[in-house]
Amino acid sequence: MESKEIKNLITLMAKIPGLGPRSARRSVLNLIKNPEKLMLPLAKALIQVSENIKLCSICGNIDSDHICGICKDDKRDKKIICVVEDLTDLWALERSNTYKGCYHILGGVLSAIDGINPEDLRIKELINNIKENDVEEVILATSATLAGQTTSFYITDLIKDMNVTVSRLAQGIPIGGELDYLDDGTIGAAIDSRKILNSK
């Protein structure tokens, strides 16, 4: 059997989403086998990140300062705000390297079942940001789930009188996706958000 310390580490690792007990045990074994290259640097990195992370007071991004690198960047368009559910969505959009506006992280989606109401999300902050920065466009990038759509409708309704353009990310066929393999909902969404290439 594992020692008490190792057991504790496995229990903690198993709480990380996507790991689970079996993967946690394997990961811990891997750490133990590589103390210098992996375990100590990881422990150090965990402490460093936990001591230095701060929530951006404007967009809710996580960075080492109270105003994040994106909000500080003069090259980013402050008049366009992309509303996302979580930090991982912001990271995904940043990886695409195409978006040059700013963000607003909601911190989740509305869900009656889970008891998540508008006041549990950073919606008030979004309204303040739109007002204070004379935002011209809000891009809704919540997920295509029922909760994501509900949140998107809620925000659209809330800001409809605010003189701001509201758009949402196109949904549909993934790059490399074959029609025959896609579900009806995806194909329907792709038709609805089709793009005119050459109008007569």
Ligand SMILES: [Zn+2]
């Ligand atoms: Zn920010």
